[in-house]
Amino acid sequence: MWRQSFGLLGKSYAYDTTGSCLLGKWLHIPLYTVPLCSAVVDVAIQDYVVDVAAELIYQNKRQISTEVLFVFPLGPNMAIYSFQARSEDAKVQAMLRDEVQQLHEATGGWENLEYLLDQSQYLGEVFACPLGTLSPGREVVVTLRYVQELPREPDGAAHFVLPRTLHPYTDLHAWGCRTSKLHYSLLLTASLQSPRGVVNVQANFALTPLIYTAQDRSTAQVSLAGGPPSHHDLELLVYYGDPTAVSAAVEKGDPEAPPGSLLGDPVVLVMLAPSIPETVIGQHQYGEFIFLLDTTFLEHAQDSLLFFLKSLPLGCYFNIYCYEENSVGIYPQSVEYTQDNLTEAMQRIPSISSSVGDTNLLETLRSVYNNTPRPRGHTRQLFIFMTGLPPDKEAIAAEVCRHRNSHRCFCFCFSEDSAALAMALARETGGEAAYVSSDNSMRVVVLKCLKQALKPAAEGVSLSWTLPHGLEVEVPGDTPQFIFQGQHRLLYAQIHGQAQDMTVAKGVMTLQYSLDGQDVTHSLEFPLCPQGDGRLAGHRLAARHLLMRLLPEAVSGSGDEPRHRAVEISLTSGIICPFTSYVGIRTPQRVTWYQRPLALLPPRQSLIPCQIVELRGSHKVSSCYPVSIWVPPGWLTAMRASWLALCQVTHGIAALPQRGACSKACKPPPPSISSLKYVDPVEFVLCSSICGRWYTEAIAECQELVALQNADGSWALTSGLASVLEVDENELKRKMPGEVMEPSIWATVLAVTWLHRHDKCYRDICELLEAKAVTWLCGQAVSQLDKCLEAANTLFGSSVKPSVFRL
Template structure:
């Protein structure tokens, strides 16, 4: 979701008689909103891809001129590809250019103001463009287009949310939180398309009746009816005729683009969402679980590692790596999860005091990727990072190259490693967690393990049957595994030419293994390209390719990734670190007012329009009593643009005459990073609240966990008697006579102890308990009721039979 709506902002500063303003490190200059008068939004949804075109009209209703900045927070899976702002005086048209050196010159001095980013309360990426002066009563019209991947709901619906910038509601315009009327108009129209047919549309706001525009119901339209709601975002759920596990939609290419190019050839939008049943806790499961521990943090991670090892299911494979200057793998490759292998692995773990040198996570990852994984077992890495490795870009690039073959669950223990941890998890579909204390670590890692234990479709593969003359290329590759509850949206380009594309059909076959069984889905789809020419799928495919190329380019693996990224960016309109948006402003009628902007040429100038990364420090309420004050961190965007204008003003008029700047006069290129800034407080806010009970609960059950066998059972021993605070002889004497195996009685006692009336160890021992109950049910179902009765009497508890599935 978006942290704020923003939109058009005006700068508040100290004026002198000529209208100039002051900027300085000690002067906090907040930004206020310029009122939105009207918004016209046209949404085109094709299966799980959306293209949004919007026109926003803002008006300066104050009595003085305002310096205005347009700011648009970028949500997940979103990319802007067109921006324009126009007023009576000028027009700003954003264009992409491969001018990294010139961009560096235009944004000189940015590093001097970087400290201001830390003061922002709204972290994340924001598209920002400084538009200059808006006179009293004047309007500025902003035209913005973007594309976005839509999440798929469990029932197959495509979920679309209108960004708050296009519908600010009470976030920015309410005088108080009870205001019901909006001071702006909103016209929202949605066109829907799918070869499977549009079945239904649901929304949290009033809609006009669904109108079909094709006899086969493959296209439809719907609009906002009446006034928009004033207290929440607008959300649409689009249902298709067949919520199948596999779908394929062909989007036509750009007729003006050359054949064989990214935009020129048709694109197949593929949705893979196989139906995978929930796993039964405690049963055998496949999977390869690899734990990577920074040796500098080994002392704090050992207890959590023990809980992880004991919570793994039978049937899986595992290995442990302790990485430093050299890596120590407990086993040369993953081994089967057995009692002997776990005991040996625990014995081989280096002592907490040992140091292997500087962290070498990169070398450890390469060793793992070069080791074959057991057939039919999805690879999942649990990475514990105490600090930020020096080669973070190369690590991100290495993980990205193998993103389709595994998942990463990363745990960072310092704020500086949060960005890397998030990047590794995001690229592989895993999860990143910021751990603030030793006690919370075990609960956090077990929570991630529960997610990692969700069943998955293994060995995923796609095959295609197309008419003669056509071939297909899946951009970015096909994931080898798809986890229950998730889906994959792939982009496959069709190259070549068939005799008659209007009647030709293709066949796509999805194959995977589920619970040891081979599953096949085959669908036939028309090759006649669909779509309205807006190329949403093509642009999202470009965004996907750019995200894959960036880690390789940032890690310094040659010039080819950079050249390819520049080509894709300039072709599709999607920005990347090697290209820049430059607003070309053309004066239409009057010259600019006096002040710093008067340094600009009167007819034409370049305006930086850039993706700005804000570093948020905390979250605040979105319900304000009166004026909206955007935090001082927003000054970074203003200062960046203002300084760029000052730098450009001295030489921009001579650019057409002198041509490109020579290599001798070019400053060094700006650093390129594939790792976005991450606010560690977001990790803390997402983590469960750990009270004082956690430390005590952890200590109480830790000894019991040490004694459990990997199959889930406990042996009747003096160690177990010590944990239960009883005499071993007394425990043996209370064992029911019908019980033939002492370990059955011991395991019932252990599970009952975990469920005592005044205790709750669910967060720590849920997986351990499930495995123990499964073992009991396979050993002595007929004896469990009498064992439970005797255990309740011995321990003074009242555990229900349902705990043992009775």
């Protein structure tokens, strides 16, 4: 559980050595944690998916009763499908129900979740469930199950990290924390399975020897040896045999589910990881790069936009959209990246004052998706700049999700309120997101993302299947059109029908794609005999993918069928969606406060909120225990009321929010309809607004030089270049080696050499520009570069090495 003390934002809080929270100067409200006593964790890893079952025992060691709230942060691609809590006096069983709003109104205690929503230091989604009162010395046993897609390491290993809630060690890097031994026991066992065979397991903690449970080494077991580490996460790397560009494992369905249903049929777990070689930065490249900018950004960052455009490679396509109340495209559709088109684009960017109305990013996205065809052979990537949170964020999320397999989004937000949307758009499309706090840091961050966007990709990805008579395949969710270098994709294919003998039947899966204009084909034969331990991790993740495909249509109001289908899948798989809700059924097992005739009455059931909520988080505070805690809800309500009273007395100091208290009668906000729910806050990049003076000066020095560079990477020998280099133009011409027939060759060598002077460092902001320049030089006059470099070093008094020019 979340061992964290929820204090105030700003400066009106403090932590003492007992973990209490100090409010203001006079008011003291203690927030105590209920410690974890033991954890039993059973991990089942099948190729690149995992099913985790955990039993956690907590004990109230204080002398007074405590109200408790269980909070479980959700990681990327993770979904809880079962939850239960048992104590001596009560049992809470979380169940998925339809009609979310009615169930919200039927449950109490939402004000505590509302406070958690506002005041948490954690950013991202959490599963939260109030569990009632825990008496002194009593225990509560929490059982939960979740499934998760695992990341694939470059060497092919599946990477599993045990959540901090299941291993709440002390973070020694947090301020004010003290070293101590773990006060709980941990029993961890892992079963591993793959038709390719389990080759090896590595961990950052002591493991028992790997024990194979099948002769073909397709299944194995391993356990935690000794005590768990007290200062870091538990991580496992699982290696499989025959690493290829494609793998497939068949998971058997639920025998109790109807045949033909998602849970009843076998599901193929497919991993696609094409082998894509590196390319030289700056060379001719394919790709379509679309910049979506609001007018506030354009007012203050046209110089930065020039940096980005000059860093694009020859051979690509580009376009720029300026969205305000109406979206404006520089071109009707993307155009080839040439000097003429680049010059025209910079001239046509409107210089408009900042709009006071709503920014219309949604219509701009729809225009890009529906009205601008993608140039054939060019992967589409969007660079979205948001200075504020668009009012129609849910519709934007749904629109991007609908086209998630046809492009990538790189999102840059300039306000904290738009961070969650930026993260969601980037994650769902395989891109990146960044919070940018200054113009200087923005250039580095955007250029870093542009380097990622310039990586080569497998284009036109398609899968075909050859199966025995009587079987057919359906993929719940679209196959991605592109897979970029270093990426992998997990797909789930439902097998319909019945073959004569599934125990010996085999199927063939063929992956086809285009790489740098060449067609590539990978075929894999795999056994169709379903395997698995009945935990249905692949089936539940397939349900999650299918829900993601259904939700945009379900929320668009195009009919009831998509919504009914989404509700059915959610309820049968246990994976929550916007139309269903977790509701805890709390059943008192005995009446402890009255032992006479009333105690003979049957137990009374009550509904309690058991929600997945999006926490806003705060990077202004830190905690020794950032992952799991018992928070007493009664204190939360009192704390909020006291906090608001302090706000009135002190006239709103310490940046207190303006939302006001939430009474018992207040209703929660309507359920989110965004299908982009699974966001990894760890992957979000926070860029400091503090840049060194040398860095600011370096950007200013480079700005003029960048403005003079041509789209092909070259510079012309002009008075403007001489002014930037601080050398007289006539002297530049006199120093040009006699072997050089083209002045632009000499000018380009001078510019690159100037960037590499011994006392300067421009690599972060000029790497792409420099690479394009060197590529142009190598294609023009390799034989002249030695003499040019020697003359340039003499002119600048530098010692730039020939390797800079690939010599």
